[in-house]
Each structure stands twice: as structure tokens, then as C-alpha cells.
Amino acid sequence: MANDLRFLLHPSDSPESPGPAKGSGREAGGPTAADTELLDAYSRAVMGVAEKVGPAVVAIGVRKPAGRNAGEGSGSGVILTPDGFVLTNNHVVEGGAELEVVMTDGRAFAAQFIGTDPATDLAVIRISDGSLPTAELGDSEALRVGQLVIAIGNPLGFQSTVCAGVISALGRSLRSQSGRLIDNVIQTDVALNPGNSGGPLVDSRGRVIGINTAMIYMAQGISFAVPINTVRWVVSELVMHGKVRRAYLGIGAQSRPVNRRLQHRLGLHTPSVVEVAAVEPGGPAAGAGLERGDLIYALGDALVATVDDLHRLLTKWPAGTAVEVQLLRAGRQERIAVVPGQG
Numbered sequence: 109m110a111n112d113l114r115f116l117l118h119p120s121d122s123p124e125s126p127g128p129a130k131g132s133g134r135e136a137g138g139p140t141a142a143d144t145e146l147l148d149a150y151s152r153a154v155m156g157v158a159e160k161v162g163p164a165v166v167a168i169g170v171r172k173p174a175g176r177n178a179g180e181g182s183g184s185g186v187i188l189t190p191d192g193f194v195l196t197n198n199h200v201v202e203g204g205a206e207l208e209v210v211m212t213d214g215r216a217f218a219a220q221f222i223g224t225d226p227a228t229d230l231a232v233i234r235i236s237d238g239s240l241p242t243a244e245l246g247d248s249e250a251l252r253v254g255q256l257v258i259a260i261g262n263p264l265g266f267q268s269t270v271c272a273g274v275i276s277a278l279g280r281s282l283r284s285q286s287g288r289l290i291d292n293v294i295q296t297d298v299a300l301n302p303g304n305s306g307g308p309l310v311d312s313r314g315r316v317i318g319i320n321t322a323m324i325y326m327a328q329g330i331s332f333a334v335p336i337n338t339v340r341w342v343v344s345e346l347v348m349h350g351k352v353r354r355a356y357l358g359i360g361a362q363s364r365p366v367n368r369r370l371q372h373r374l375g376l377h378t379p380s381v382v383e384v385a386a387v388e389p390g391g392p393a394a395g396a397g398l399e400r401g402d403l404i405y406a407l408g409d410a411l412v413a414t415v416d417d418l419h420r421l422l423t424k425w426p427a428g429t430a431v432e433v434q435l436l437r438a439g440r441q442e443r444i445a446v447v448p449g450q451g
Contacts, residue, residue: 150256153312157258158270160314161186163212163241165307167262168196168219168233170204184261184307185209185233186243186316188343192217192235195343196306197321198224199285201231209235212268223346226286227354228334229321231306232346243308246315248335251275251294259298259320259331261307273298273329281416282322282332289416290334294318297329309333355427355448358391359384359398363414366403374405374441378413381405381436396446399437406434422448 170181183200187193194209201207207219217235224231252275259271277295284290294309300323309318318333345352364383366376384402387394404412407421408431425431427450432443 153256154258154270154272157310157312157314158260161243161258161308161310161316162260162268162270164243165212165260165268166194167210167267168194168200168306169208169210170201171206171208172203173205182262182265182303183305184303184320186306186308186319187240188232188242188245190238190240190242192237192240193222193343193347194219194233194235195319195339196231196233197319198226198229198231199321200306201233202226207233209233210267211240223350223352225342225346225352227284227288227352228290228338228342229284230319230334230339230342230346232343243310243316244314245336245340246311246313246317248292248294248317248337251278251311251317251335253278256312257296257298257317258310258312259296259300259304259307260310261300261304261320263301263303265303269304271298271300271304276330280332288419290321290338291420292335292338293321294333294335296331296333298331299329300331304331353427354451355422355425356391356451357393357398357418357422357433357446357448358388359393360386360388361404361415361418364403370436374436376405376411376413378411380413382412382415382418384435392446392449396433396444398433398435398444398446401437403436404433405436408432427451 164187166185168183168185185194185196188195208216209219210216219233219235222232222234255275257275263269273296276297280293280295281289281291282293300320304320307320308316309320311317317336319339320333323331342352361382362385363380365380382404384400387398387400406412410421412418427448430445430447433446434443
């Protein structure tokens with residue numbers, strides 16, 4: 109029995125286990141020199157990113173006013189410019205009366221709101237300092253599944269925490285708190301926790317390729333980040349205008365299934381269209397003559413199957429520029445030019 113226990117604890121001590129392999133450069137069962145080199149390379153990559161990007165990652169404290177949601181919250185952020193523009197999540201700062209940004213060196217600053225975008229769960233705030241460390245932005249279009257990524261943030265209040273993992277999938281869609289879909293979301297297996305929200309997702313060269321926004325509770329190894337190419341556009345809108353300007357039609361809508369005969373007649377490759385459920389008085393759609401009950405199946409040359417499709421197309425369409433809406437009204441096909449407004 110003693111010998112069996114000794115074998116379980118120290119297999120190499122068993123008289124039946126082989127000794128060190130001749131010329132192998134390792135003890136039996138131990139790592140080879142090549143294994144050690146790979147582990148060292150991985151460690152160096154993660155350590156290099158932590159040293160390069162870590163100083164630009166901040167902790168954000170939020171004090172909410174008295175009322176139903178009174179209390180304090182926290183999250184993470186990343187400094188974009190030396191003069192103090194900080195990027196974070198909308199849900200981190202939403203409803204905050206006072207914001208405090210704490211640097212890794214312990215310095216603390218009061219922050220002001222610049223703009224928020226609930227549709228992509230992004231926000232920009234600013235602190236007053238002219239010589240802050242910043243993070244380099246990368247290109248989310250160049251990402252590949254399986255690529256090493258590192259998240260830096262303040263999970264559960266533990267400041268400057270580094271987590272590493274890989275990109276699990278690309279091109280996911282994630283619904284934001286506003287109800288809109290965020291497209292091309294990055295899925296990773298990085299271990300995120302409350303407090304990581306708003307912190308950067310970084311590649312092995314220390315370039316920010318996403319902003320961590322959500323994890324799935326009760327699941328392990330599933331977390332999401334808004335891609336940095338989306339972030340670039342949103343940040344420019346927030347800094348310049350205080351909000352993201354999007355084209356809108358001024359309708360309430362819902363997805364509606366269509367039968368195969370109608371699909372064949374219209375040449376549709378989708379099983380549904382968008383039904384106009386309400387028309388905003390004085391809005392762009394009302395001015396163009398759209399009516400409740402109209403069935404929209406295309407915007408310009410692009411087919412529309414769901415309300416999300418309509419949102420995606422309008423996000424890319426310049427406000428003030430006419431677009432042709434193709435629809436069915438009382439069984440007849442019609443084309444109506446609408447000049448989308450700016451929302």
C-alpha cells in the first residue's frame with residue numbers, strides 16, 4: 109500500500125517507470141526545451157502587452173444620485189489621447205452623477221461626460237491632464253479565430269488585472285441595452301467578470317482590437333467585445349457631436365413572415381419582410397407617404413427581412429440623402445423615395 113501511494117505521488121520513483129530519456133534534454137514526463145521556449149514566448153507576449161498597455165487602462169468609479177438606482181458602480185476604461193479622452197462602456201457610466209478615474213499610478217481625476225451611445229454600449233468621458241499614457245488602436249478586420257488576446261481591467265474591483273485567452277469566434281451579433289444589434293462582435297474565452305466592462309481587448313502586439321462589453325452569466329469561457337473598427341467611428345461621432353448621428357425613417361416596425369408564393373413573386377430570398385406598425389407624425393416616412401400596414405422588402409437595392417436589417421442599412425446611409433423604399437401596399441408593389449432624418 110505504501111509503495112502504491114508512493115507511486116501515485118511520485119511516478120518517477122516507481123521501479124517500473126523509466127528514468128530520464130538519453131539525449132532527450134528532459135526528465136521523463138517533463139517539458140522539452142522546445143516546450144519551455146513556447147511557454148516563455150507566450151509569457152513574454154502577455155507580459156509585454158501588460159507593460160505596454162497597462163498604464164493606459166483606468167478604473168472608473170461611478171456615483172449615482174438618490175433614487176431607484178442610487179449607489180455606486182465601477183468599471184474599466186482605456187485612455188485614447190494624451191489630453192484625457194477615455195473610452196468605456198455606456199452601461200458603466202449610464203446614470204452617473206459623478207465620475208472618478210483612477211490611474212495605475214494612483215492618481216485620481218474627476219471626469220466629465222463627452223457622449224454616450226447605448227446602441228453600441230460605448231461612451232467617451234474626459235479627464236483634465238495633458239500628458240497621459242495612451243493605447244494604440246489596431247484593426248479588427250485583420251483578426252483570426254484562435255488568435256491570442258489579452259484583456260486588462262478591474263474585475264470585481266481588483267485593479268490592473270490581466271487575463272489571456274483566444275478569439276473563439278468572429279462576426280457574432282449582440283443585442284445592446286437599447287435593443288439594437290451590435291454587429292461583428294468578437295467572442296473570446298477570456299475570463300471576464302463584472303468590472304472588466306469598458307476595458308480593452310488587446311492583441312499580442314499591444315494594439316487594442318476591441319472593448320470588452322459583456323459576459324454570459326452562469327457560463328464559462330464566453331465573453332464579448334465591440335470591435336475596434338466600430339469603436340473608431342462611434343468615438344469620432346461622440347467627440348465631434350456628443351452623440352452618434354444615424355439616419356432614421358420615423359416608423360415603428362416589426363418583422364412579418366411572408367408565404368412562399370409572395371416570396372417567389374417578389375424574388376425574395378428571405379422568409380419575412382418589415383411591416384410598418386406606426387408612422388411618426390411629421391417624420392421622414394410620413395412626409396414621403398408611407399402608411400401603417402406597408403410591407404417593406406428592400407431599402408435601395410438591399411433586401412430587408414427584419415427590423416435589424418433596416419437598422420443596419422440606415423446606420424450606413426447618410427442622413428439627408430434620399431433612399432428608395434420598395435414595399436407592398438394592398439398587394440401592389442410600390443417604390444417611394446424617402447429622405448431619412450438624422451437621429
